[in-house]
Amino acid sequence: MGFPAIAEIAMKPEVEIYDTTLRDGSQGEGINFSVMDKLRIAEKLDAFGVHYIEGGWPGSNPKDMEFFKQIRRRKFRNAKVAAFSMTRRKGLRVEKDDLMRQMLEAETPVITIVGKTWLLHVLEVLRATPDENLAMIADSIRFFKDHGKTVFYDAEHSFDGYKNEPEYALATWQAAEKAGADGIVLCDTNGGCLPVEISRITALARGRLSAPIGIHTHNDCGFGVANAIAGIEAGATHVQGTINGYGERTGNCNLTSVIPAVALKLGKTCVPKSSLRKLRELSLFVDEIANFKPDPRQPWVGATAFAHKGGMHAHAVERLAASYEHIHPETVGNSRRVLVSDMSGRSNVLAKAKELGLKLTADTPELRTILARIKELESQGLEFEAAEASLALLVQRQLRHRELPFAVESYHVSMRGDHSSSVCEATIRVRVKDKTAHTVADGDGPVNALDGALRQALSRFFPQLRKLQLTDYKVRIIDSATGTAAKTRVLITTSDGTRDWGTVGVSENIITASLQALVDSMEYALMRR
Numbered sequence: 173m174g175f176p177a178i179a180e181i182a183m184k185p186e187v188e189i190y191d192t193t194l195r196d197g198s199q200g201e202g203i204n205f206s207v208m209d210k211l212r213i214a215e216k217l218d219a220f221g222v223h224y225i226e227g228g229w230p231g232s233n234p235k236d237m238e239f240f241k242q243i244r245r246r247k248f249r250n251a252k253v254a255a256f257s258m259t260r261r262k263g264l265r266v267e268k269d270d271l272m273r274q275m276l277e278a279e280t281p282v283i284t285i286v287g288k289t290w291l292l293h294v295l296e297v298l299r300a301t302p303d304e305n306l307a308m309i310a311d312s313i314r315f316f317k318d319h320g321k322t323v324f325y326d327a328e329h330s331f332d333g334y335k336n337e338p339e340y341a342l343a344t345w346q347a348a349e350k351a352g353a354d355g356i357v358l359c360d361t362n363g364g365c366l367p368v369e370i371s372r373i374t375a376l377a378r379g380r381l382s383a384p385i386g387i388h389t390h391n392d393c394g395f396g397v398a399n400a401i402a403g404i405e406a407g408a409t410h411v412q413g414t415i416n417g418y419g420e421r422t423g424n425c426n427l428t429s430v431i432p433a434v435a436l437k438l439g440k441t442c443v444p445k446s447s448l449r450k451l452r453e454l455s456l457f458v459d460e461i462a463n464f465k466p467d468p469r470q471p472w473v474g475a476t477a478f479a480h481k482g483g484m485h486a487h488a489v490e491r492l493a494a495s496y497e498h499i500h501p502e503t504v505g506n507s508r509r510v511l512v513s514d515m516s517g518r519s520n521v522l523a524k525a526k527e528l529g530l531k532l533t534a535d536t537p538e539l540r541t542i543l544a545r546i547k548e549l550e551s552q553g554l555e556f557e558a559a560e561a562s563l564a565l566l567v568q569r570q571l572r573h574r575e576l577p578f579a580v581e582s583y584h585v586s587m588r589g590d591h592s593s594s595v596c597e598a599t600i601r602v603r604v605k606d607k608t609a610h611t612v613a614d615g616d617g618p619v620n621a622l623d624g625a626l627r628q629a630l631s632r633f634f635p636q637l638r639k640l641q642l643t644d645y646k647v648r649i650i651d652s653a654t655g656t657a658a659k660t661r662v663l664i665t666t667s668d669g670t671r672d673w674g675t676v677g678v679s680e681n682i683i684t685a686s687l688q689a690l691v692d693s694m695e696y697a698l699m700r701r
């Protein structure tokens with residue numbers, strides 16, 4: 173394990189990263205973190221080098237309280253843990269408010285208090301007087317300052333509130349500052365503001381307050397990241413967001429975009445320099461814990477962020493990588509991919525082969541046959557863009573005229589069911605040199621059963637195949653070039669726990685197409701040994 177360089181420890185970053193994946197992010201649809209999930213994400217965030225981790229709202233549910241209890245026992249190197257709550261309730265002394273007491277029980281070094289900026293919300297939602305709201309903000313912050321905490325004040329609806337009643341908005345922020353807040357965080361809670369509004373109001377706040385300014389944005393107009401950057405350019409030195417942009421509605425400001433933008437585009441220090449290369453890994457890790465499929469089109473870290481298609485581009489990229497890329501993909505732990513498609517010429521295929529580590533050059537005599545074979549298969553409906561393993565096998569089969577590691581001699585799939593349940597059964601016979609294996613397996617569906625039977629049979633000869641897992645299975649109906657019968661294209665993704673690869677099969681019959689993709693997947697695993 174490496175330690176951060178001395179210079180990195182000593183230097184206060186120009187922009188602090190405050191992660192709220194575990195609190196605001198967990199409000200997103202389809203997200204349900206367990207306590208263990210939250211602990212694992214927090215550890216990953218600390219190792220990555222964010223400065224603050226907001227763990228949850230102790231008063232909102234027992235799960236968050238349990239998280240705070242467990243996190244206390246862990247030593248963090250970079251991050252400080254924050255607990256979140258709203259201001260004290262109206263008409264109640266701060267020390268008498270259970271919410272405040274529960275916050276202290278969380279025993280975090282940092283407390284974040286959210287309060288009202290927008291007069292409309294004070295009057296209609298809170299049903300409090302403007303002065304009572306100011307007192308609620310000030311009392312809550314002072315209470316935690318008196319307990320020795322670092323206190324951030326999240327000013328809800330900062331921008332909408334300011335646009336509606338600037339003097340009152342300012343008064344709420346000044347109340348927080350006077351009470352000792354360590355930072356005033358301007359929030360675009362509804363995500364409806366334009367970058368230019370964020371710039372103007374943040375700059376104004378910057379001029380009127382002496383406490384550090386933070387920015388917290390949402391992505392409802394698609395400006396989550398742009399608005400955070402606008403805030404930072406206007407003087408904010410603290411930015412709140414979530415990994416992969418998780419959050420309510422369309423999500424929060426995406427830290428996996430903000431962090432590299434701050435470091436590489438604004439040239440400001442934030443997380444340790446060495447962490448940027450772990451950005452893609454962090455993004456994938458959090459998706460995995462949340463059980464989301466990573467978005468391939470995610471800026472900076474997505475699988476297609478540095479993918480190039482089309483003969484000319486691929487050719488140019490091969491010669492001059494920077495010509496079609498805004499940064500070196502490795503800077504954020506991503507990599508360049510060259511996609512192969514019907515549009516592609518020799519240069520695409522050669523670039524792809526190089527990326528896959530295959531010995532193929534413009535002078536290889538088999539290149540012509542390989543290109544012809546790809547074209548032929550593409551016209552039948554195969555697509556290699558997400559099936560790199562099938563492409564690698566195609567090239568290898570043409571290059572080394574060697575025997576296949578195994579052959580499927582026969583198979584049979586059947587299904588039986590009644591009104592309440594159904595089960596599929598597959599039998600398969602495979603040959604490896606002069607030996608055969610014959611196996612049977614059950615499955616939820618025909619492909620699942622076939623996968624089970626094939627893997628069982630092959631594992632007798634190649635035990636390393638046991639750890640493979642089918643991680644994704646996609647079916648698409650395509651028109652064949654002949655325009656007669658519709659065909660089925662099956663794309664599967666297989667993982668060995670550390671790497672994933674895609675394979676493809678096409679046939680009029682979904683089972684046959686699936687078997688092709690499964691066979692390619694196993695053969696590829698054996699080829700790469």
Ligand SMILES: [Zn+2]
Pocket residue numbers: 196361388390424
């Ligand atoms: Zn929020």
